[in-house]
Amino acid sequence: MKKKKNSFWEFFSSVKLALFCFFTLAIASIAGTIIPQKESPGFYIGKYGESAAEMFRLLNIPDMYNSWWFLSILSLFSMNLIICSIDRLPTVWKLVTMDNLATKVNRLEKMTPRIRFGTKQPKQEVVAQVEQTLKGAGWKPSQGEREGGTLLFAQKTPWVRFGVYVVHLSILVIFAGAIIGTLYGSKGSIMLREKNVAPYFFEFSSSERAMLGFEVRCDNFKLTYYDTGAPKEFRSDLTVIDGGQEVLKKSIVVNDPLHYKGYTFYQSSYQAYDEYWVTVQNQNNGAKKTFLAKPGVEFKWQEAGINLGIVNLLQPDRWGRYRLKIWFSDGKGEPSVFWLDGETLVSVERSDAAYAFKSKQVYATGLQIAKDPGVWPVYIGCMMMLLGLVIAFFLSHKRLWVYIYEEEDKTRILVAGSSNKNKVGFENMFNALVEKLEDNETLQLGKE
Amino acid sequence: MDSSKLLGITTFIYLFSSLIYMIMFIFRVKKIGMLATVITIIGFLTQTAGIGMRWLESYQMGIGHAPLSNMYESLVFFSWSIVILYLFVEYIYKNKVIGAFAVPFAFASMAYASLSPEFNSAITPLVPALQSNWLIAHVFTCFIGYAAFAVACGTGIMYLVKSLDKGKSPESLLATLPSLTAIDDITHKIILFGFIWLSGGIISGAVWANSAWGTYWSWDPKETWSLITWFIYASALHARFTRGWGGKRIAWIAIIGFLAVVFTYYGVNFLLSGLHSYGG
Numbered sequence: 001m002k003k004k005k006n007s008f009w010e011f012f013s014s015v016k017l018a019l020f021c022f023f024t025l026a027i028a029s030i031a032g033t034i035i036p037q038k039e040s041p042g043f044y045i046g047k048y049g050e051s052a053a054e055m056f057r058l059l060n061i062p063d064m065y066n067s068w069w070f071l072s073i074l075s076l077f078s079m080n081l082i083i084c085s086i087d088r089l090p091t092v093w094k095l096v097t098m099d100n101l102a103t104k105v106n107r108l109e110k111m112t113p114r115i116r117f118g119t120k121q122p123k124q125e126v127v128a129q130v131e132q133t134l135k136g137a138g139w140k141p142s143q144g145e146r147e148g149g150t151l152l153f154a155q156k157t158p159w160v161r162f163g164v165y166v167v168h169l170s171i172l173v174i175f176a177g178a179i180i181g182t183l184y185g186s187k188g189s190i191m192l193r194e195k196n197v198a199p200y201f202f203e204f205s206s207s208e209r210a211m212l213g214f215e216v217r218c219d220n221f222k223l224t225y226y227d228t229g230a231p232k233e234f235r236s237d238l239t240v241i242d243g244g245q246e247v248l249k250k251s252i253v254v255n256d257p258l259h260y261k262g263y264t265f266y267q268s269s270y271q272a273y274d275e276y277w278v279t280v281q282n283q284n285n286g287a288k289k290t291f292l293a294k295p296g297v298e299f300k301w302q303e304a305g306i307n308l309g310i311v312n313l314l315q316p317d318r319w320g321r322y323r324l325k326i327w328f329s330d331g332k333g334e335p336s337v338f339w340l341d342g343e344t345l346v347s348v349e350r351s352d353a354a355y356a357f358k359s360k361q362v363y364a365t366g367l368q369i370a371k372d373p374g375v376w377p378v379y380i381g382c383m384m385m386l387l388g389l390v391i392a393f394f395l396s397h398k399r400l401w402v403y404i405y406e407e408e409d410k411t412r413i414l415v416a417g418s419s420n421k422n423k424v425g426f427e428n429m430f431n432a433l434v435e436k437l438e439d440n441e442t443l444q445l446g447k448e
Numbered sequence: 449m450d451s452s453k454l455l456g457i458t459t460f461i462y463l464f465s466s467l468i469y470m471i472m473f474i475f476r477v478k479k480i481g482m483l484a485t486v487i488t489i490i491g492f493l494t495q496t497a498g499i500g501m502r503w504l505e506s507y508q509m510g511i512g513h514a515p516l517s518n519m520y521e522s523l524v525f526f527s528w529s530i531v532i533l534y535l536f537v538e539y540i541y542k543n544k545v546i547g548a549f550a551v552p553f554a555f556a557s558m559a560y561a562s563l564s565p566e567f568n569s570a571i572t573p574l575v576p577a578l579q580s581n582w583l584i585a586h587v588f589t590c591f592i593g594y595a596a597f598a599v600a601c602g603t604g605i606m607y608l609v610k611s612l613d614k615g616k617s618p619e620s621l622l623a624t625l626p627s628l629t630a631i632d633d634i635t636h637k638i639i640l641f642g643f644i645w646l647s648g649g650i651i652s653g654a655v656w657a658n659s660a661w662g663t664y665w666s667w668d669p670k671e672t673w674s675l676i677t678w679f680i681y682a683s684a685l686h687a688r689f690t691r692g693w694g695g696k697r698i699a700w701i702a703i704i705g706f707l708a709v710v711f712t713y714y715g716v717n718f719l720l721s722g723l724h725s726y727g728g
């Protein structure tokens with residue numbers, strides 16, 4: 001029974017398993033980039049043949065990254081990380097918190113780098129001087145009596161040994177975020193025509209309506225172009241209406257979404273209609289009206305006695321520029337017929353009054369909508385990973401011992417150090433410190 | 449003088465300095481080492497000026513953006529990162545032979561960027577999805593990582609070449625290379641450095657995707673390949689740290705890893721389809 005548990009534990013805590021997971025995840029991911037994902041069943045039959053397509057279906061290859069076996073490898077990988085960390089943490093904890101003044105002198109004798117000096121100075125004096133020098137070099141030594149001599153010990157950044165564990169934990173945090181997102185998140189889209197209000201969107205996973213619990217309205221959509229005709233910006237002016245109140249207004253563009261109550265609204269696409277808003281304003285009395293005009297349909301503004309319509313249209317070019325030919329009558333004299341150039345304002349003089357005209361093409365904005373409560377855990381995990389990597393790669397736990405003892409009417413000094421990383425760098429630092437000791441005139445050290 | 453001229457000149461300077469590093473290595477003329485370094489630095493300054501000019505020119509054209517927005521610009525930046533990283537390694541390790549294995553990558557990248565008809569070197573305006581500071585962070589971090597992996601690939605090759613030297617005669621060509629342990633150490637350190645930047649690159653890409661589309665990870669082929677590359681280097685770290693892998697094995701991983709980088713960067717755009725086909 002006990003043996004069984006041990007081999008289970010050994011299996012899950014081994015780095016061999018980690019290497020196996022890296023390898024299988026890499027191979028499976030390669031397969032997933034070569035075989036197109038999330039296509040229709042017919043696609044696979046056409047491309048790979050009946051029997052291969054059937055095998056793909058059984059192995060869930062068309063949605064490989066969500067398949068039971070891919071998720072199983074990821075679970076195995078997480079188990080591996082958790083058990084490996086539990087297995088090793090106690091040792092690391094000990095290394096970080098241990099009392100280094102308890103180190104046996106004969107262990108110091110085996111360390112590299114290590115150096116021994118002798119001096120005629122009395123021991124008390126030597127201890128004080130060495131302590132001074134260490135402090136001067138930025139170390140904070142503690143002191144203890146050991147085997148008849150005095151042991152000084154100082155260390156720097158012992159906690160960096162946890163850096164690797166921060167990295168490993170970060171991966172679990174990211175996975176946790178991904179799981180939260182899958183369980184509690186929701187993604188979808190909606191095509192929202194200008195002036196319209198949406199209380200729901202269409203979920204990607206189910207293709208069903210998902211209620212927002214509030215409403216969004218698209219007040220205006222604007223598309224701008226570069227001189228080359230390439231699109232420069234898609235901009236939607238959105239209003240959030242919650243409980244009948246307008247609570248938030250924001251203009252969104254592709255990389256700047258709107259956030260409200262856990263939902264985020266992204267600008268993703270648009271659709272242009274063959275319809276135009278035409279605004280007429282009587283410049284004498286200020287009366288104003290906007291019509292949704294379709295070419296060939298006449299509109300009436302009863303109170304003002306006005307009739308108008310679009311009688312001709314030049315379709316938008318690649319900069320989105322269009323022209324409308326307007327037929328306009330205020331019942332006094334001949335009707336006016338004139339061109340409206342895109343969104344530019346045009347004034348028309350009539351016998352009674354002057355009228356200003358403006359037009360705008362009608363658009364729908366394509367919004368992508370996401371609710372993902374797992375994003376923050378994922379981001380926190382990412383930060384932890386970067387922080388942990390920097391600690392694990394660039395910082396080291398440096399330890400320094402100085403053992404001072406009396407032998408044959410001389411005071412002897414044994415300096416030894418160790419570092420868990422960057423041994424070369426540590427040795428340089430060690431040598432610089434030793435040089436400082438040698439330069440100390442009171443000590444009068446002689447190498448032994 | 450405009451940016452394209454400066455970058456054209458840079459290509460030639462890097463060709464020239466690659467040749468001098470190689471002559472120094474192959475014919476063992478140590479004396480010209482200094483010349484190689486000076487020329488590389490001149491090339492680097494010319495390139496920096498070229499990149500800066502390109503940035504300025506984009507503002508003068510009224511479509512201002514950092515020069516990291518398409519395949520051409522990223523290849524130029526890749527080459528720039530290789531050189532600055534190499535110069536740093538040369539300075540730290542006081543060894544110029546590595547130049548014969550690193551600077552040619554910088555030259556190749558520049559030559560490929562300027563000569564290949566697939567890439568458009570004109571400054572073009574950014575489509576809406578690319579108008580984000582996260583794009584700059586993403587390309588910047590990824591390419592520093594890629595550059596590190598290119599240099600590690602160079603030192604990996606150097607290791608394998610050096611290990612052919614069985615007789616260890618002081619006369620042989622390979623005796624001028626640093627010792628095997630030193631090369632191994634350099635390769636490992638550069639991989640660590642690259643790994644952090646690659647991690648940062650993947651993360652900034654995820655943040656960008658989330659701010660533009662609301663999905664930080666969508667298993668698009670390019671994302672997936674960057675993850676595969678990341679796995680390759682992660683296994684190198686673990687195999688070394690816990691199983692004591694070193695020497696030839698790590699040298700091979702450095703080479704295979706870099707092939708994965710090249711595929712992620714280049715192969716995916718042309719062989720697989722996905723969101724990322726931004727260059728051309």
Ligand code: HEM
Pocket residue numbers: 013014015018077080081084088164167168171389392393682685686689690
């Ligand atoms: C993608 C996932 C992983 C990443 C990014 C990662 C990252 C790292 C890093 C950066 C180091 C430090 C290496 C060095 O200092 O040179 C490390 C060490 C280590 N990793 Fe991982 N790791 C991952 C997964 C795993 C897994 C699944 C295991 C399971 C056994 C594992 C076990 C270890 C061990 C035992 C060490 C040595 C720790 C020590 O004693 O200091 N790692 N890892």
